[in-house]
Amino acid sequence: MSQSYNRGLIEDFGRWREFEAGMWAWIFHKFTGWVLIGYLFTHIAVLSTGIPAAGASEAAIAAGNDVYTQTIVSLEGLLLVRILEVGLLAVAVFHMLNGTRLLLTDLGIGLDAQDKSFYASLVLTGAITVASVPTFIAGAF
Amino acid sequence: MSTQIPKQTEESTEAETETEPASKGEERRAEKRRRAAERRQQRPEEEAEKAAADESTVELKVFRYDPQVEGKQEPRFDTFHVPFTKGMTVLDALMYARDTYDSSLTFRHSCRQAVCGSDAMFVNGGQKLACKTQISDLEEPVRVEPLPHAEVTKDLVVDMEHFYEQMEAVEPYFQTDEYPDGDLEEQRQDRENREKIKMSTRCIWCGACMSSCNVAAGDTEYLGPAAINKAYRCAMDGREGEEMKQKRLEIIEQEHGVWRCQTQFSCTEVCPKDIPLTEHIQELKREAVKNNLKFW
Numbered sequence: 206m207s208q209s210y211n212r213g214l215i216e217d218f219g220r221w222r223e224f225e226a227g228m229w230a231w232i233f234h235k236f237t238g239w240v241l242i243g244y245l246f247t248h249i250a251v252l253s254t255g256i257p258a259a260g261a262s263e264a265a266i267a268a269g270n271d272v273y274t275q276t277i278v279s280l281e282g283l284l285l286v287r288i289l290e291v292g293l294l295a296v297a298v299f300h301m302l303n304g305t306r307l308l309l310t311d312l313g314i315g316l317d318a319q320d321k322s323f324y325a326s327l328v329l330t331g332a333i334t335v336a337s338v339p340t341f342i343a344g345a346f
Numbered sequence: 347m348s349t350q351i352p353k354q355t356e357e358s359t360e361a362e363t364e365t366e367p368a369s370k371g372e373e374r375r376a377e378k379r380r381r382a383a384e385r386r387q388q389r390p391e392e393e394a395e396k397a398a399a400d401e402s403t404v405e406l407k408v409f410r411y412d413p414q415v416e417g418k419q420e421p422r423f424d425t426f427h428v429p430f431t432k433g434m435t436v437l438d439a440l441m442y443a444r445d446t447y448d449s450s451l452t453f454r455h456s457c458r459q460a461v462c463g464s465d466a467m468f469v470n471g472g473q474k475l476a477c478k479t480q481i482s483d484l485e486e487p488v489r490v491e492p493l494p495h496a497e498v499t500k501d502l503v504v505d506m507e508h509f510y511e512q513m514e515a516v517e518p519y520f521q522t523d524e525y526p527d528g529d530l531e532e533q534r535q536d537r538e539n540r541e542k543i544k545m546s547t548r549c550i551w552c553g554a555c556m557s558s559c560n561v562a563a564g565d566t567e568y569l570g571p572a573a574i575n576k577a578y579r580c581a582m583d584g585r586e587g588e589e590m591k592q593k594r595l596e597i598i599e600q601e602h603g604v605w606r607c608q609t610q611f612s613c614t615e616v617c618p619k620d621i622p623l624t625e626h627i628q629e630l631k632r633e634a635v636k637n638n639l640k641f642w
Binding site: 220222223225226227228230231307310311312313316317319320 | 622
């Protein structure tokens with residue numbers, strides 16, 4: 206081969222309009238996976254700031270004056286946090302449902318219906334997210 | 347009948363008188379040739395104009411690139427208007443464009459009936475076998491590009507060397523240490539086993555699956571769907587025997603073997619022969635796990 210034209214990686218995601226169900230499932234699974242990992246570390250970091258509460262007096266804990274309770278209450282008071290929590294639930298639910306789909310794929314079950322099971326997990330995620338909104342948003346406004 | 351005879355003689359005498367001066371005839375022939383050449387040169391342009399105005403034509407946008415001609419080294423898209431005929435495939439349209447408008451348009455094709463696997467292309471954003479893709483099923487303009495994730499040699503021709511290397515890495519041929527007893531005994535495969543490997547034998551080495559696979563694009567060591575399917579075809583063949591199957595599994599379960607597959611199902615979607623590639627890869631994964639798990 207003397208000369209050839211290398212089109213690079215642009216054709217990978219440059220043609221996202223033509224992606225099929227299985228490809229979208231893969232992208233969403235990767236994305237939600239990274240979001241969950243990111244959340245996990247943030248979760249640990251934020252809650253670690255509440256560790257001193259372990260040494261607080263019982264009266265302070267009962268009255269809700271300790272660092273831990275204060276942190277949680279102030280966070281939950283923010284509308285942005287409430288909305289992000291809905292998003293977190295959506296991400297986690299999709300990751301679980303699609304994870305189940307992938308488990309079945311690994312077992313060789315329902316490979317012919319892989320696109321339908323992806324759509325099903327999307328619809329279920331949507332339904333569960335919508336149903337959770339009242340619980341998460343209650344009292345935020 | 348009889349009325350036609352004098353006419354014929356008349357013609358023949360005319361021809362004779364025409365050819366009498368040899369130099370004159372040659373002159374005329376030369377003139378004729380020159381005119382034909384002119385017409386041949388004009389024809390593509392005229393045809394193209396006519397076709398562009400016509401409504402029953404298909405608009406093709408074809409990827410063009412030629413590293414050896416200055417001015418064509420920068421990839422571009424050429425538009426061809428091809429008269430539509432019922433049952434026309436993408437390959438038919440390309441051949442019409444090449445024969446009528448631009449003889450430098452380059453693409454691979456051979457059998458034209460989805461057997462040889464030389465004309466896999468990227469048509470309207472999907473890996474398709476041009477000879478079995480109906481124009482009527484496609485949205486216009488039809489965009490024809492060379493296979494993604496492969497280096498373009500010229501126009502629609504890509505370098506398939508890497509694909510063939512991966513195919514050969516799995517030793518895609520029947521091997522066995524178990525021979526039947528008698529010298530003239532046949533080595534038979536039972537019906538169930540044949541059914542099991544039936545779909546995997548359909549592969550025509552077109553490379554569409556390899557081109558559609560994102561994992562194979564990022565990891566050049568990954569065997570790819572076609573090669574793994576070939577390995578499946580051999581490993582699952584009951585006639586090869588246990589020992590050979592172990593050898594096959596060793597190739598399959600390498601780091602860049604079946605484990606790279608992330609079940610995007612792209613290969614299964616694009617396979618022109620409808621081979622359930624992902625299913626075969628998944629089955630080999632389970633086979634590899636079973637082969638290595640020991641509970642004692």
